[in-house]
Amino acid sequence: MKKLALIFSSMVSVILLASCGTNASGSGSAEDYPSESITYSIPFDPGGQSDVEARRQQPYLEESLGQDILIQYKPGGGGSVGWSELINKDPDGHFISGINIPHIILQPLANDDTGYQTEDIVPVAIFQATPIGIAVSEDSNIESLEDLVKKAKESPGSITVAGSGTYSGHHIASLQLEHLAGIDMQYVPFDGAAPSIQAFLGGTTDVIFGNSSDLIKYQDDMKILAIGSEETFKPMPDVPTFKELGYDMTPAIDRGVAVPPGTNQEVIKTLEKSFLDILDEEGVKEEMYNEGFQPKQMGHEESMEYIEKKTKEYSRIFEMLKVTCNDLNQSNETPLDKIPLLWNYQKGCRTWRVQECLRLYRKY
Amino acid sequence: MQRVNYNTISAFILVIVAGIAIWETRDLSEMSYIFPRTIGIILLLLSIAYLINSLIKPKHNKLLEGIDKRKVAVMSAGMISYVILIGLVGFLIASMMFIGFLTWYLQRDNQGKSGRAKIADAAIGSISVSVLFFVLFRYVFLVPLPTGLLFG
């Protein structure tokens, strides 16, 4: 019995010591940050673009911050599950999360139980982007974006478009193109990039909206018609941008990292420097270009402004669609502007009223 | 006292569940409601069939017949308090308390052991199991196990 008691007490003391150890180093001040390992949360499945980037950064961060970086996956709800966790974490800089734009802007607009607001997320840096491109199959008779628009005008609503997710960057890109070109296509959301590529390669849809890093892998099987970068995209020198073709849109997914609201400025500065310095390391930018990524180097302030700018831009897109529909629909007794427009648009594509309204719009 | 057939009660609950499921889809767009609403309607019809069936052919056997209700109740209450305890005192301590208590409770009928031996058994069992797996999950599989409101 004594032996057992001894084992028992030694076990208890070990646990107590261990828990004391973690308590003591717990919420350290900003000066000795980082005082413990940092959890880097990825709100998507492992193996995706955000994960690839985080894994690339991991060794550099561990070196510059002098602490272990633990990568955790929190997939679900297109990222919203991970971000609602982020904003409720202690703002001591030991929990950081990858963020994607426009996801963090669009989700709170689309559903009211998302669990976070765009303003709650404090960006530290934006380091990478994938412009969204549009492509058709290699053996399609469509050769350019003009051909596609022409074909879509001939038979409205019959061209099918694959993309990943609803209220996602791809979805908005599709809506934007439809609006700017005055066409009507059928957007079909898939459960992520891999299923949408599979559907497109299998001929289920005619057109695909995809991230540059995915499109570049399959460039032999498809014709990329346009890309959403501001200027010619380095890894795809022959592909025109939407802007060059006369459509004023730059759809892209930007990736960065964020901390919970209320985080100390010093902590943000430390993290910001570590993340941005990685891009200056030898070979990193090259590697990113080769994988089809656009390196970006935006700090805390710049990212804040960027997100603000993008939020306005997306709200304006909604507003614009809303106005065109409402103007033409004035005679109707139930105004549509009571419900957020994107919602309406989605619904509308399948109900008489807005369908009719879009047809009217096209006529004028 | 006339006992109501448990089949009738469960059918009734199912009708309500189906009703809620259908009602909750009222504000959704067609692409979001088409599937759950269809299933909800099928469930409603099946539940009504079940309700009618239970009224026509009532079987008067009681739910949970021939079961040691006390043990089941203790086990259920134990599991519920375990969840609450994790929220309060963190994972490790809650687990020790839960395993320890249940091990002790389930040994009550065992006449071969003295009261002290049972407590010692339960304590050693609970601490070794919870510490072993805590360490395995926390430090090997890097799962950030919940710490609770009161400690850490």
Added chain:
Amino acid sequence: MLETLPEVLNSLTQPLNIILLCTGVLAGIIVGALPGLTATMALALLLPFTFTMESDTSLITMGGLYIGGIYGGCISAILINTPGTPSAIATTFDGYPMTKKGQASKALTAAAISSGIGGIIGGLALLFLTPVLAGWALNFGPPEYFWVAVLGLTMISTLSSGSMLKGLIGGCIGLLLGTVGISPVGGESRYTFGFSQLQSGLELIVILIAFFCIPEVISMIENKVKSQKSVRREKGIVKTLFFNIIKKPFFIIRSSFIGIITGIIPGAGGNVASLLSYDAAVRFSKDKKSFGKGNVDGVVAAETSNNAEVGGSLVPLLSLGIPGAPPAAIILGALMMQGITPGPNLMSQQSGLVYTFLIAFVIANVVLIIFGLMGSRYIGKVLSIPVSYLAPSIVFLTIIGSYAIRNNFLDIALLIGFGLLAYVMKNAGFNPAPIVLGLILGPIAERGLAQSMLLGEAAGNVWGYFFSRPISIVLIILCALSILLPVLGNLFAAKNEDSQERMGA
């Protein structure tokens, strides 16, 4: 293939690769056996360590871990009715009843042998048929997903022991549980009741554990289950079982085939494969009544196909760069870290590496059989632990496992809540299997339905889109047969009491 042989041999004879292959398989088995820890998670944990490895070594280790992880799930499925990974779901149907009869060791042995054989067949298919199968996978569009899910749902008739009406109700409840969260096509959140964590839906493993394990643990303490029954050791069991299994080549090939095909289809994983294969085993069996009561064929069917599925799920990855299952996605990530971008050209550009991986894959399955057989001798001893220790420890393990999946406290509460509900429902005659079936297939069916409606509308003919595609027609015929055959069989063989009971009420 032959010109890469020296490279392949050189790589596979390196001691480090051999050791890591075995370690990978063993670690996978352990992780798989613990409920809540999945092959996906183990691979994600291993990922950082592979950065410093050579690309062949990293692939070999990951392949071993993946294979071991899928097999490991059957251990807890057989011993405590808890699928360690969702793939082991169908293994519980007959594996646990075998344990109750004191045949845990036999069930484990059968699972090890059939897993290995299924894995090897899957590996060979991967080795020789990848280009053919990849093309086929692309023809699988949304309507086909919908019909596969419907085909799976016809299994309710096989799985609902007792009342068919209750089975159907259970199936509908499962389908509704599967719609919790953001709708796959509409993008709106449903049935979350204000919990933002529920936006990603109910976690499958948590619900599996809640419906299968918790009611069993409660039954265990009130002594309905004599799990203390000593595990009988039968001499020569391995040999007998092995010959029993290979004596039925059609059975094994059918199960493997279902596994491979399901694996190729992205989005349908080992859980669907093992369920479909189990269903086929029951339907083709002459002794239908013995299933669900501890028929070793049920275990063999489920385990063969879920391990064959592993090979299948790597087909789209290697040929197209599309991961067919979440673990395959991590292997893709690992390849990218090595500077290899999997895409349509992987096979031609990296043929040495690909063939090394494929052959290692087959070898890993042999290693799996050896470990599985060695383990099945001893691992059944877990059951000789007295219930007073075992029951609380199982609850503890399921809680830690449910939390580990996505570090979500709500999942723990859901586990216990649904677990208690499942106990009551089980006593009221609602079998958990149809509910879980609905939960697994619901999202596949819904996505297929909604996407097909959009595509059909664009094509101008929604009904035509559902009913005119060739693979769809095959699947529709299978669905019809699956529903009608038992009914017809009943009419023609009215004397047969067995089938009457199966179809009855």
